[in-house]
Amino acid sequence: MSQDTPYIFDATAADFDQSVIQNSFHKPVLVDFWAEWCAPCKALMPLLKHVAESYQGELLLAKVDCEAEQDIVARFGIRSLPTVVLFKDGQPVDGFAGAQPESAIRAMLEPHVQAPPPAEADPFEQAQALFAEGQFAQAEAILQTLLTTDNSNAGALILYARCLAERGELNEAQTVLDAVKSDEHKASLAGAKAQLTFLRQAANLPDAADLKSRLAQNADDDEATYQLAVQQLARQQYDAALDALLKLFVRNRGYEGGLPHKTLLQVFDLLGNDHPLVTTYRRKLFAALY
Template identity: 30%
Template sequence: MQPRNMSMSGAVDLSAVKAAAEAKQKAEQARAQRAAQAQAGGPQAANAVQLVIDVDEASFEREVLQRSTEVPVVIDFWAEWCGPCKQLSPIMERLAEEYAGKFVLAKIDVDSNQMLFQQFGVQGIPAVFAVIAGQALPLFQGAAPEPQVRQVLDQLIEAAEQRFGVVGAPVDPEQAAQAREAAAQGGQVAPEPPGDPALAAAHAALDAGDLGGAVQAYENVLADDPANEEARIGLGQAQLLRRVQELDPQVARKAAAERPDDVAAQLDAADLDLVGGHVEDAFGRLVSTVQRTAGEEREAARVRLLELFELVGPEDPRVTAARGALARVLF
C-alpha cells in the first residue's frame, strides 16, 4: 500500500522492449515534427496536448519510449476488474491534468497487453512505473493515497530534470482536457451531468486515502439510498483497503501459510491477494477455506468471497469460475 522511494539505481533495462538509443533518435524526429505542427496550428495546437493516453503494445514505442526523451512518462498498469485500480486511476488522471505537462500518464490494460506486463516484471496491480529517456523506474504498487502519490511524482520530476535533462512542455490543462474530450466525442464537448454531492464527497475521501471517512460517507449514502450500486461498490473498496492498510503483509502471509485452517489468517491473505492483483489466488484460497471449515467460520469465508466477487465484477470470467467452484464445495 505504501509507494516505494524512487531510486535511480533501480532503473529497469528496457532493451528487451526497444533500444533506448533508437527510441531517442526517433523522438528527435517526432519532436521536430510536433514543433512544426504546433507552429502551423498556432498556440491552441501547441496546447492541445494529451496528458492521459491509452497505450498498447503496438503504440508503446511511439507513445512511451520516444515520448520519454521529452517528458517523463508515468505508466499506470490497470485492469477493469481491479477494484484498487479504480481508486488509484482517478487520482493519477487528475494529477496529470494538475501538473500540466510535467509528465504524461500512459494507461496500460494488463489483460490486453500481457507482453508489457511481463516485460516490466509487474507483480500485482495497480502498479505504477515511470519511463525517462528510455529507462524504466518502479514507483509504487497498490492504491496509494494522493499525498504519497504527489511526493513520488515530485521526486520523479526532479530526477528527470537533474539526472536526465528531461523536462515536460507546460500546457494549459483545461485546454488539454477539453481537447481530449472533444476528440473522444467527435468534436463535441458534453457537459458533465449533475452528481450526488454526498457520493462525490465519499469518492473524494477515498481518493485522498481517508478510508475511515470514505467508509462512513458511503454508509451515509446507502442509508438514504440502499439501492445505490456505485456507493455499495465504493464501500466495498474502502473496507477492503482499510483492512489491508492495517496488515503487515509479511506477517499475514506467513500466518496464512503456517495455519491453513485459521480462517482469519486466510481472509487477510485473500485481501492481500486481491489488492495485489492476484484475483484467482484470492478466490482459490477462500474456496479452499470454505471447503475445509464449517459453521460460522465457513460462513465468514463464504461471505468474504462474495464481497470480493462484487469488487471484481459479476461478469468477470474468474468470478464465474470461482462461483462454480464455490457451489461445488457447498453442495
C-alpha cells in the first residue's frame, strides 16, 4: 500500500478489506475510483486530497485504479468514472459520480465525518492583532508569556518593546530592542527604534496646543511645524504628521540639515512598506524630489 500521506493511500484487491472495510469502523473512508485515461478523474483527485488533508486524520482517502483493480470494480458495480463512495462501519453510506465542486463534496461528508479540531491561534499573530487595535496591555501580556518559552523570538521582542514604549517605559523598551540580533526583522526593528526616537523627542517639546497656537499666528513657522509633527507621531497621528512633514520639506527642504526628509523616511520604516500611507507619501515625496 503506497502512501501519499498517513490519510491517503492506494487500495488494491489484496488489501481492500483491511484498508477500507476494516478501517471504516474507526474512521470514515472515502474511496476514489479512477483511471489513468479519465480526465475528470485527474481533475477531481487533487480536490479530494485537499479535502481529506483538511480533516487532519478524521477522514481517510483510498484511491482505486480501476484499470488495475477490475475485481473491485465488479464487486461494487462501478459503471462510470470518476465514482466516489464513502464507507462507514463497513458499509457504503454515500457517494457521487462525476466531478463535483469542493462545496458539494464537503456537504456530502458533513453528516458522516467529525469536524477537524480548530487550529490553535498563533500567539504572536494574536498579539499583533491586539497591538494594531490599540489594545497594548493585552498584547504585552501575550508576548510576555510567549517570550518566557522563546526569548530569542526577534519579532516578539520588537513588538514587546513597542508595547513598553506605548506605556512610557522608553529605557526598558530600548534595552529590549538592543537585545535583538536577528537580521530577519530589519524593517520592523528600524520602525520600533523610530517610534522610540519620536517618543523621546516629544517628551522634550512644547505641548501640541502651544504649537498649534504658534502655527495659527504664523503658518510658516518651520520649527513649530516640525515639532507638532513629532508630537503627532508620538501619538500615532500619522496622516497629519506626514502631511505636515511633506509640506515643510517642500517649503524648506534644508530645514535643520534635511530633517523633514530624514523624518519622513523614519516614519516609512515605522509603518512598513505595505501601509497605505507609506505608499501615498512615498509617491508624493518622489514627486517633490524630482
